[in-house]
Amino acid sequence: MGASLSPRSAQVIDLETVRQRQQAQKCLVRLAPELDGLEMVYQLAASPDAYYGLPILAWGLKEDGSVIGLVPWMETLAACQDLNSQENGYFIGYRDPETEEIFDTPPDHKYHELVAAAEYFDYEASxxxxxxxxxxxxxxxxxxxxxxxxxxxxxxxxxxxxxxxxxxxxxxxxxxxxxxxxxxxxxxxxxxxxxxxxxxxxxxxxxxxxxxxxxxxxxxxxxxxxxxxxx
Structure with missing residues (x-):
């Protein structure tokens, strides 16, 4: 006869801990001003054939290591890729006005700048x-x-x-x-x-x-x- 299997011990998942961990990964830990005129490109549902440019104020490094562009938008300083409103505008990409290139992700040099600054200014948790x-x-x-x-x-x-x-x-x-x-x-x-x-x-x-x-x-x-x- 086969050996009986003991039931696996129940694992208790602390949903609040998971929520806090997920929220921490979204938190910004460092900012870098945008000084070269890079823009966010967005569209409006009312003008599907038109693209609009908005200067980026800064780039932000999140706890999970990702980088986002930031623009003053409505009631906050918003992450560009989070803008997804048919009425107020939705994110298309980033643009370099000098070359007219449109790209999907933040430039590498801003990532390296933010990571280096975050490592240098390593604040202790409080x-x-x-x-x-x-x-x-x-x-x-x-x-x-x-x-x-x-x-x-x-x-x-x-x-x-x-x-x-x-x-x-x-x-x-x-x-x-x-x-x-x-x-x-x-x-x-x-x-x-x-x-x-x-x-x-x-x-x-x-x-x-x-x-x-x-x-x-x-x-x-x-x-x-x-x-x-x-x-």
Whole structure:
């Protein structure tokens, strides 16, 4: 007769641990500003035959070793390849305006730059959320800030971006009443994190922000529809 088989010991899977591990792999650990004018290419469902270019602000290294392009988009600094909205746009690839080449993955030199910097600035893990890195905003990004649905909005220039130890990102805005020197630079005490003070923040490219400030009717109508749709 064959030998009896003992039942395999049950394995208990800690779903919270798995979730935390998966989330950690998605976390950003280092940023590198984009200084050579590389762009993100995207399409809109309303214009299927047209392609649009948006300057990349920075590249980010994730915990799992992958690199992503980052652009100010709607309410966050978004990963290019995560943009997949028929209405607001979906990611096609990256573009070098100088050569007009379109490519699917971030350039190798940015990967090597980020990995080297992450190895050099090897921060120890901490139980508290701490500031890891600050980079300047080089695109003239503006933030439309609202504290309540019916309260007045304010358009403010973005001076920089902060990366925290939990992988989160936030924009740096200025309290003009506390500005002691001009121009305002990273490290100035008048700067504060956008989401720490404002309930809702939307990010816009410089030319769109100027249209809003000039109260262009078509731009204001589109802005009103966007805010209502996001509520």
């Amino acid at each position: 139980g508290e959320v701490t500031l890891i890195q600050q980079i300047p905003d080089t695109l003239g990004t503006h933030a439309l800030c609202m504290n309540h649905p019916n309260s007045p909005w304010h358009m403010k220039p973005v001076y920089g971006w902060r990366l925290y130890s939990d992988g989160s990102l936030d924009a740096l805005l200025a309290d003009e009443n506390k500005a002691a020197m001009t121009p305002i630079l990273l490290g100035d005490t008048c700067l504060y994190s956008a989401h720490a003070r404002h309930q809702t923040v939307y990010f816009f490219q410089r030319h769109i922000a100027n249209r809003i400030l000039e109260e262009d009717p078509a731009t204001l109508d589109a802005l009103a529809m966007m805010v209502v749709a996001s509520d």
